[in-house]
Amino acid sequence: MADEVKLHGVTGSPFVCRAVIALNLKGINYEFVAEDFSNKSADLLKYNPVYKKVPVLLHNGNPILESLVIVEYIDEVWKGVPILPQDAYEKAQARFWAKFMDDKCDPAIFKVISSHGEEQAVAEAHEALQFLENELKVKGNKYFGGDNINLVDIAAISIAYWIGAAEEALGIEVLSKHKFPKLTEWSDNYVNCQAVKDSLPPIENLVAFLKKRFSKAE
Amino acid sequence: MGEVKLFRTWSSPYALRIVWALKLKGIVYETIYEDLANKSSLLLEYNPVHKKVPVLLHNRTPICESLVILEYIDETWNTTARFLPEDPLARATARFWAKFNDDRVVTSIFRAYVTQGAEQEEAIGPALENLDIVEKQLIGKNFFSGESFGFLDLVFGWIAKYLGILEETGGIKLLDEDRFPHILAWKDKFCDIPVIKESWPDREKLITKFQLMREHFISTAAGSS
Numbered sequence: 001m002a003d004e005v006k007l008h009g010v011t012g013s014p015f016v017c018r019a020v021i022a023l024n025l026k027g028i029n030y031e032f033v034a035e036d037f038s039n040k041s042a043d044l045l046k047y048n049p050v051y052k053k054v055p056v057l058l059h060n061g062n063p064i065l066e067s068l069v070i071v072e073y074i075d076e077v078w079k080g081v082p083i084l085p086q087d088a089y090e091k092a093q094a095r096f097w098a099k100f101m102d103d104k105c106d107p108a109i110f111k112v113i114s115s116h117g118e119e120q121a122v123a124e125a126h127e128a129l130q131f132l133e134n135e136l137k138v139k140g141n142k143y144f145g146g147d148n149i150n151l152v153d154i155a156a157i158s159i160a161y162w163i164g165a166a167e168e169a170l171g172i173e174v175l176s177k178h179k180f181p182k183l184t185e186w187s188d189n190y191v192n193c194q195a196v197k198d199s200l201p202p203i204e205n206l207v208a209f210l211k212k213r214f215s216k217a218e
Numbered sequence: 219m220g221e222v223k224l225f226r227t228w229s230s231p232y233a234l235r236i237v238w239a240l241k242l243k244g245i246v247y248e249t250i251y252e253d254l255a256n257k258s259s260l261l262l263e264y265n266p267v268h269k270k271v272p273v274l275l276h277n278r279t280p281i282c283e284s285l286v287i288l289e290y291i292d293e294t295w296n297t298t299a300r301f302l303p304e305d306p307l308a309r310a311t312a313r314f315w316a317k318f319n320d321d322r323v324v325t326s327i328f329r330a331y332v333t334q335g336a337e338q339e340e341a342i343g344p345a346l347e348n349l350d351i352v353e354k355q356l357i358g359k360n361f362f363s364g365e366s367f368g369f370l371d372l373v374f375g376w377i378a379k380y381l382g383i384l385e386e387t388g389g390i391k392l393l394d395e396d397r398f399p400h401i402l403a404w405k406d407k408f409c410d411i412p413v414i415k416e417s418w419p420d421r422e423k424l425i426t427k428f429q430l431m432r433e434h435f436i437s438t439a440a441g442s443s
Binding site for chain 1: 267276283285286287289291293294307311317318329351
């Protein structure tokens with residue numbers, strides 16, 4: 001029986017993008033179901049009644065929710081091109097940093113974007129980003145996953161792509177090459193990975209989306 | 219299997235998850251109690267990002283974040299009964315509910331406990347709605363993990379003791395027996411498990427601590443308004 005894989009999402013969400021990268025990395029055929037937040041599909045409300053949010057992965061009709069849970073699920077079900085390390089300690093480290101992205105980095109980035117680069121918000125984002133900058137510096141690898149991308153790289157897609165788009169859309173500076181040389185270098189490499197390139201919305205579209213969503217009320 | 223140490227406080231429910239996990243797996247470990255008002259240099263070295271407990275030290279390498287530690291313990295000491303199910307879909311579902319507990323249930327109940335007056339009244343609704351969702355999860359099951367005890371029971375376990383403490387010190391009643399019969403039934407079964415029964419911190423000490431914590435939060439909030 002062929003696997004039926006659907007992903008409910010929106011192209012403007014870095015959380016949805018995490019799931020798309022994982023699917024593309026593993027070469028999985030799937031159907032993308034575009035959601036409209038002003039008119040959520042019956043399926044979305046049925047499969048994610050608690051949060052009513054995207055992404056939602058449907059695998060043979062079974063829902064999997066929460067972007068990092070989805071990425072781990074994809075890694076466990078589809079072998080080949082591993083997303084998580086085999087070693088239990090390395091795996092714990094990857095999960096730690098992925099959770100750090102979810103709990104600290106992404107909320108801080110969101111605050112910067114929604115406040116149009118307000119000083120305190122930028123300072124808090126920088127504090128969070130500095131931990132990741134140090135992690136890259138200390139490990140000295142191309143990616144958080146070493147020679148190949150892993151769960152942490154996937155989790156950190158908002159840093160590599162959404163920050164740049166927001167900087168352009170709102171005329172702010174968040175991730176300067178001077179302050180974050182390692183993250184800048186990592187971003188450049190990362191967005192050029194084939195699986196990642198295939199997963200990203202066109203930059204002009206994302207810039208336009210962010211401009212519209214976060215434009216200050218006049 | 220190597221040297222195991224656990225950095226904890228006497229009262230942290232997150233650290234208690236790890237105490238339960240270590241004991242259930244029969245793992246020999248050393249406890250290092252931290253005073254969060256005066257953190258040891260070791261804690262700051264092992265958890266520089268969050269500076270929090272619990273931290274598990276296994277052969278001198280630190281693992282942080284209670285849910286990450288639970289999965290690490292489960293995968294490393296994998297010859298004894300596993301906490302998480304084998305099936306990927308069941309694992310994903312368990313991880314979802316663990317995140318729901320940590321992100322929504324805990325925060326909404328904490329908010330109801332740490333506020334007063336109109337603000338507290340407003341906070342009770344969301345706390346009860348989240349508990350309704352928790353209640354539904356137990357329908358047709360003995361434990362959160364199903365027929366037998368597992369990962370999700372370790373995650374939701376704080377409810378069996380700490381919720382009562384928060385209710386008493388916060389002056390709120392959440393766990394009504396008509397609305398939450400399954401949670402109450404689970405609580406009895408969970409508390410009967412020997413490892414759980416023997417590991418709770420002293421109740422009176424917890425009451426004093428959470429009373430003081432609430433007063434501190436309320437006075438801080440008043441000061442900043």
